[in-house]
Amino acid sequence: MNPRMTFWIPAVLRLVIVLAGGGVIWYFFGPVMGLAAALLALCILLIVQLNYLYQLANWLDHPSSARLPDGWGAWTDIFSRLYKLRRGDERNQAELAEWLARFRQAMSLLPDGVVIMDDVLFLEWCNPAAEKHLGLHLNRDKGMRVTNLIRSPEFIDYIILGRYEQPLTLAVRDRKLIVQIIPFENRRQILVTHDATESDRIETMRRDFVANASHELRTPLTVINGFLEIACSQPNLDLKTRMSHLKLMSEQGHRMQNLVEDMLTLTRLESVDYPLRPERVDMDLLVEQIQQDANALSNGRHQITLEIDGPDIKGNTEELRSAFGNLVSNAIRYTPENGAIHISWTMGVDGPQFAVRDNGIGIRPEHISRLTERFYRVDKSRSRETQGTGLGLAIVKHVLLRHDAILTIDSEPEKGSTFTVRFPRRMIAESFAETSVRV
Structure with a gap:
């Protein structure tokens, strides 16, 4: 049925019943009593409608499906529709809250820091990694300008220049951080931080290892090559000198062999292809x-x-x-x-x-x-x-x-x-x- 008809038909029927009741009283008790009865019935209907309007106004101030009032007549349909709408809103809010909680939980587990700011760099939210990297505290610093919390000239210049397509390397609290700002939406920005301290340390160790290994191998190779050059340029060396040279070359050769074996052992111990078999x-x-x-x-x-x-x-x-x-x-x-x-x-x-x-x-x-x-x-x-x-x-x-x-x-x-x-x-x-x- 047409929604308009479901509203107007009961309203017209109630009005007809009031007028019919007034007409019956008019017939038996005279016109004054009939009109008075009809007017009283209309006043009662008006008071009921005003009461429902008052309850609706109070509910709109604090909408909740649990405290939605019951209705009579057309109000039954109105409150029923409001109940369905409110239940739908509450389900949507619950889903949004669940997704927001999941998002925050996922962001909290990330090893990289995530800071959400508005367009004027006021802190709205950050994950624990960002608190650790930048020394922030969400409960304490929420609503404060990030540039007042991260006091670094390089970071301020990065903000002023606005060249966010390139990350910035920053030294904060004895850590090497790679930070980048990513604009999103119209009034939001994300600050992402990556702690490169460990990778930088590993890279330094790798360079030192290569340099040290090269240095350790260079000395015995220099000795061996030097004696070989002497042997080639002076083929008539006496036996004692030749044996002395061969002994030193053998010692340096064993030294290189030990070094290479130790390096291979370390490589094997670090490799995931050689798990421990107890x-x-x-x-x-x-x-x-x-x-x-x-x-x-x-x-x-x-x-x-x-x-x-x-x-x-x-x-x-x-x-x-x-x-x-x-x-x-x-x-x-x-x-x-x-x-x-x-x-x-x-x-x-x-x-x-x-x-x-x-x-x-x-x-x-x-x-x-x-x-x-x-x-x-x-x-x-x-x-x-x-x-x-x-x-x-x-x-x-x-x-x-x-x-x-x-x-x-x-x-x-x-x-x-x-x-x-x-x-x-x-x-x-x-x-x-x-x-x-x-x-």
């Missing part, structure tokens, strides 16, 4: 073999003792042999003759641990945090004398990362050092034989 590691046998290798390297110049009182663990035997062997060989290289070196495999409070303690030259505190960096040497001249490649502790670090272990270093100059590898309890093999203490 196996049961016989720690008694492994530590005893490391002591035997240490005795061979020391050649009787040090007093090396051994203590075994720990369980077997899960891991890769060869990788652990390489890591532990590097720690022990370093102790031998940096401990003077007749020094003492103690190797131990014990069960600690938090899990099993391997330790190497010596009374060697020790390490100054400022060097300890950088010892596991590639090619980092405390004393470069001594490292060359001991034939070190500068990659041993870097290999140790990566092996331990693969085994969820940590390395702690305690050292005091001229008194010695202790390198301790701590494994979590979950790395212990399910069952192991009782071990004994050997000194």
